[in-house]
Amino acid sequence: MTEEAPIPAVHLSAVDKTFGAGTSASVTALEGIDLTVAPGEFVSLIGPSGCGKSTLMRIVADLEQPTSGTVAVFGKTAKQARVDQDYGIAFQAAGLLPWRTVRANIELPLELHGTKKAQRRARADELLETVGLTDFANHRPEQLSGGMQQRVAIARSLAEQPRLLLMDEPFGALDEMTRERMQGELLRLAAATGCAVVFVTHSIPEAVYLSDRVVVMSPRPGRIAEIVPVSLGERTEDTREAGDFFAAVTAVREALRGHPSDPDAPLRGVDLR
Numbered sequence: 001m002t003e004e005a006p007i008p009a010v011h012l013s014a015v016d017k018t019f020g021a022g023t024s025a026s027v028t029a030l031e032g033i034d035l036t037v038a039p040g041e042f043v044s045l046i047g048p049s050g051c052g053k054s055t056l057m058r059i060v061a062d063l064e065q066p067t068s069g070t071v072a073v074f075g076k077t078a079k080q081a082r083v084d085q086d087y088g089i090a091f092q093a094a095g096l097l098p099w100r101t102v103r104a105n106i107e108l109p110l111e112l113h114g115t116k117k118a119q120r121r122a123r124a125d126e127l128l129e130t131v132g133l134t135d136f137a138n139h140r141p142e143q144l145s146g147g148m149q150q151r152v153a154i155a156r157s158l159a160e161q162p163r164l165l166l167m168d169e170p171f172g173a174l175d176e177m178t179r180e181r182m183q184g185e186l187l188r189l190a191a192a193t194g195c196a197v198v199f200v201t202h203s204i205p206e207a208v209y210l211s212d213r214v215v216v217m218s219p220r221p222g223r224i225a226e227i228v229p230v231s232l233g234e235r236t237e238d239t240r241e242a243g244d245f246f247a248a249v250t251a252v253r254e255a256l257r258g259h260p261s262d263p264d265a266p267l268r269g270v271d272l273r
């Protein structure tokens with residue numbers, strides 16, 4: 001008996017997106033995107049500024065509609081998946097409510113879905129501990145550093161234990177040390193909950209460190225130029241120093257440049273460090 005393939009976390013087929021179609025200001029942001037993300041898989045999107053990474057994430061999150069093509073999230077329409085809270089979102093700007101405490105921000109998605117107070121509190125305590133902010137539960141976002149605010153946003157995105165996390169440059173505002181620590185924490189959380197992650201970044205090493213596959217996009221109109229598989233096994237302190245790690249970084253860099261023989265090709269908006 002053959003085993004049936006599990007329903008993908010995300011399945012995009014022939015997705016195009018044109019903003020302002022039919023006007024003189026028409027912009028084709030995405031063209032012919034085919035992408036499947038398996039349950040529990042970690043996939044990063046990387047590409048030059050304006051290549052449509054955020055647009056792609058917004059389409060999966062049902063915040064934007066494709067001009068053509070189909071989108072399925074756990075086999076459902078993007079809209080149904082949103083209604084069913086199948087995914088958590090942590091996008092660039094932390095998007096916290098300034099008048100709510102850290103705890104109340106983390107509890108918000110649970111509150112909106114009618115979770116009882118005691119359960120909300122218990123879940124928030126757990127998440128505060130996970131992101132190392134227990135001592136700041138009663139602070140307001142403005143009393144925290146940018147990195148701490150990002151961690152609150154990540155805790156909030158995990159509140160409902162989603163099977164899928166959509167993260168658009170969540171670590172962009174963090175200093176290097178905090179960023180590396182958060183990368184480790186994210187991998188631990190993803191492994192512990194088994195959730196799939198789609199992650200936008202401008203950093204090649206970050207994409208390689210985190211991902212099972214790195215999706216390299218071409219300049220606008222954004223197409224998938226190449227998908228680079230990363231087989232580094234379990235990440236440890238030493239992973240970033242390993243030869244395999246540098247080989248994968250080089251593979252992504254070359255895919256971004258289009259071909260290896262053109263080292264000076266422009267890579268606007270991509271951090272090569």
Ligand SMILES: Nc1ncnc2c1ncn2[C@@H]1O[C@H](COP(=O)(O)OP(=O)(O)OP(=O)(O)O)[C@@H](O)[C@H]1O
Pocket residue numbers: 019020027028029047048049050051052053054055056220269
């Ligand atoms: N709401 C919108 N209306 C019109 N054009 C848009 C809209 N949103 C995005 N675009 C255009 O679509 C293209 C892709 O934008 P998008 O933000 O998805 O790129 P990105 O790869 O995430 O860029 P960056 O790396 O700089 O964040 C850009 O040319 C942008 O100007």
